[in-house]
Amino acid sequence: MEYITLDEIICATRGEILVKGESTLYNNVCMDTRAIKDKDIFIALKGENFNANDFTCEASKKGASICIIDEMKFEKAEINGKTTIIKVGDTKKALRDLAKFYLSKxxxxxxxxxxxxxxxxxxxxxxxxxxxxxxxxxxxxxxxxxxxxxxxxxxxxxxxxxxxxxxxxxxxxxxxxxxxxxxxxxxxxxxxxxxxxxxxxxxxxxxxxxxxxxxxxxxxxxxxxxxxxxxxxxxxxxxxxxxxxxxxxxxxxxxxxxxxxxxxxxxxxxxxxxxxxxxxxxxxxxxxxxxxxxxxxxxxxxxxxxxxxxxxxxxxLEATSMRLDITKGEKFTIINDCYNASPDSMLAAMDVLCNVSGKSKIAILGTMRELGDNAFDAHKQVGEYAKVKNIDLLITLGEFNEAYKQGFNDINKYRCFETYDEVISFLKGIIAPNDVVLVKASRYMKFESIARELVNLNSRANINSPVNINALEHINAKEVTGK
Incomplete structure (x- = not known):
């Protein structure tokens, strides 16, 4: 971070000094007192479940040169003598305004x-x-x-x-x-x-x-x-x-x-x-x-x-992780695309799945968020696309299992579950050498936990011989439904 002066910070954030500290050096901007370092600028943001103004004193004690706040929740005597306290109307806007000024330099x-x-x-x-x-x-x-x-x-x-x-x-x-x-x-x-x-x-x-x-x-x-x-x-x-x-x-x-x-x-x-x-x-x-x-x-x-x-x-190219990361293990291939999901990216990921060489193509799909009233139809359409692409086995987890099921419309090649453990337990029984497995859902579903378990499974020796995916209807009903 390039040097900016106290006067520039006050001007950029339209703030006023409540406490004038001794320090004139500023290293980085920080919003988490757990990560704050000496001479950092601490900006106290508010969220639905937290108010960082509550931690102004802690930031000062950890060496913050400046604390930018929009609520006064401290006694001046509690503030480190090196710390300047600046009060603004809205710390979230002050963060943007300070970044705007800094970038202009x-x-x-x-x-x-x-x-x-x-x-x-x-x-x-x-x-x-x-x-x-x-x-x-x-x-x-x-x-x-x-x-x-x-x-x-x-x-x-x-x-x-x-x-x-x-x-x-x-x-x-x-x-x-x-x-x-x-x-x-x-x-x-x-x-x-x-x-x-x-x-x-x-x-x-x-x-x-x-x-x-x-x-x-x-x-x-x-x-x-x-x-x-x-x-x-x-x-x-x-x-x-x-x-x-x-x-x-x-x-x-x-x-x-x-x-x-x-x-x-x-x-x-x-x-x-x-x-x-x-x-x-x-x-x-x-x-x-x-x-x-x-x-x-x-x-x-x-x-x-x-x-x-x-x-x-x-x-x-240095690609961001969990976006179509293809890992060819000794036994089967994992396509980790867990970072996020939308209808378009689901279709693109299945295209990639079908283009990777292997035997059975398995898609493990979860919920796509922020689709509003279109959510059910969107998940159903993804299921329909999986059918068109001749996916050998579609496994789903989440609130739109029924939509996927209706779209895919092939009970012999479809399984739904309610927990990650059930998905992994099922896969242990059917995954075979040279299979290809796609793992994809919206970020909040944390499907990377499934991807990690697949990596662990891929490193074990007890992978099954190839199985007939079409014969999976003979598996115990409890395993099939996840209920």
């Missing part, structure tokens, strides 16, 4: 990435490409909300050329706030799907919310969209430049000659209708990642990178 470009699915994968791909020519910072994990994104900004310093920032949302106004803080020069929208229908009700409203990424654009700004998505195909503006990428649609950057392998994709790129690069190789699976990679190609071209630089940049 750094001379770098900002790439903002949003979309219903593929944000994190696209972030990783864009950062990989750009790092071939620039020093690039990217959002860690999924620090993509109104708290996480400012914390990412505080990790920047003047050594970086570009910040690639992921932007998540669940309602109107959230992308607007993130962009007010980060002011992206380049915006990328991966797609408009069904995620967040619970709050926003329609896909058209989701598009409107995602388009808030342009709220602070100037005429020099660039919006890059996946025009294969039906709601993004006609996006355009006279106020900034719009670039479209795709496989099947009319696009400024178009992929052709696609090859989808187990662990990688290759494709050629046409720019403005002319073949610009005959082969680009990216070490990620799935046709959907061709679309994500095209967004990275376009971003590289906007920043004046050559196609050779872009192709080399993809070799720098």
């Amino acid at each position: 750094l001379n770098l470009q900002v790439v903002g990435i949003t979309g219903s699915t593929g944000k994190t994968s696209t972030k990783d791909l864009v950062a990989a490409v750009l790092s071939q020519k620039f020093k690039v910072f990217k959002t860690l994990g999924n620090f993509n909300n109104e708290i996480g994104l400012p914390m990412m900004i505080f990790k920047l310093d003047k050594s970086y050329d570009i910040a690639v920032l992921e932007m998540g949302m669940s309602d109107f106004g959230e992308i607007h706030n993130l962009c007010e803080t980060s002011k992206p020069n380049i915006g990328i929208i991966t797609n408009i799907g069904m995620s967040h229908l619970e709050n926003l009700k329609t896909r058209e409203n989701i598009l409107k919310a995602k388009m808030e990424i342009t709220d602070f654009f100037t005429e020099d700004s660039v919006l890059i969209v996946n025009s294969d998505n039906d709601l993004l195909e006609d996006v355009d503006s006279s106020n900034y430049k719009t670039i479209k990428t795709g496989i099947d649609s009319r696009a400024d950057f178009k992929a052709c000659d696609l090859n989808i392998f187990e662990h990688k994709i290759t494709f050629a790129v046409k720019e403005a209708g002319i073949l610009a690069k005959d082969t680009i190789e990216v070490n990620v699976p799935g046709r959907h990642n061709v679309l994500n990679s095209l967004l990275a190609v376009a971003c590289g071209r906007v920043l004046c990178m050559s196609y050779d630089e872009i192709a080399s940049g993809f070799k720098n």
Whole structure:
């Protein structure tokens, strides 16, 4: 973190000093007193079940140089003499405002990435490409909300050329706030799907919310969209430049000659209708990642990178964990895609499952969240797709088991359970050498626990001989239903 003065902090947060401390050095911004270090700036946020203003004294005792609060829950005599206390109207807004000011002191470009699915994968791909020519910072994990994104900004310093920032949302106004803080020069929208229908009700409203990424654009700004998505195909503006990428649609950057392998994709790129690069190789699976990679190609071209630089940049890819991690064990293969789930990403994951070589293809699927009144039908449609893709065994866990069952409509190849232990116990009895197992659900279901147990199972010697998946109806009824 670059140095900022006390006066700058007060001005940025519109705060007032309640207690003036002796310390004038500030290291990092912290919101958790358990992690606070000497000379940190502590910002006391409030949530549904906590109020960090209660821990102001603790932060001071641990060496915080500054505590930014919006409620006074301490006695001045309890404060360390080195700590300055600043009171603001709203600490959450103060966090964003301070990050906005801090970013304005750094001379770098900002790439903002949003979309219903593929944000994190696209972030990783864009950062990989750009790092071939620039020093690039990217959002860690999924620090993509109104708290996480400012914390990412505080990790920047003047050594970086570009910040690639992921932007998540669940309602109107959230992308607007993130962009007010980060002011992206380049915006990328991966797609408009069904995620967040619970709050926003329609896909058209989701598009409107995602388009808030342009709220602070100037005429020099660039919006890059996946025009294969039906709601993004006609996006355009006279106020900034719009670039479209795709496989099947009319696009400024178009992929052709696609090859989808187990662990990688290759494709050629046409720019403005002319073949610009005959082969680009990216070490990620799935046709959907061709679309994500095209967004990275376009971003590289906007920043004046050559196609050779872009192709080399993809070799720098460092993918975020639990997103289509394919582990080929000695006995069977695990596809760990536990980080999140939506209808679109479920279909993409099953495409990858079917493309990985192996014997029986097994999908373990859980609940997809934030789908509102469309939830039952969305889970049913995923079940229908699993049937179309000839998945050998569909296992589900969660509140929409019945929807999956109706969609899949094959009781001989379908099993539902109520607990993780029941799923693992069932798998121990039927999984066989060279099977391929996909594990996927929304983040809150914590399906990584199933993935970990599968890894453990894969390391044991007592894997069964191949079984006839179609004969599973003979298994004990209690095992089958999980009840």
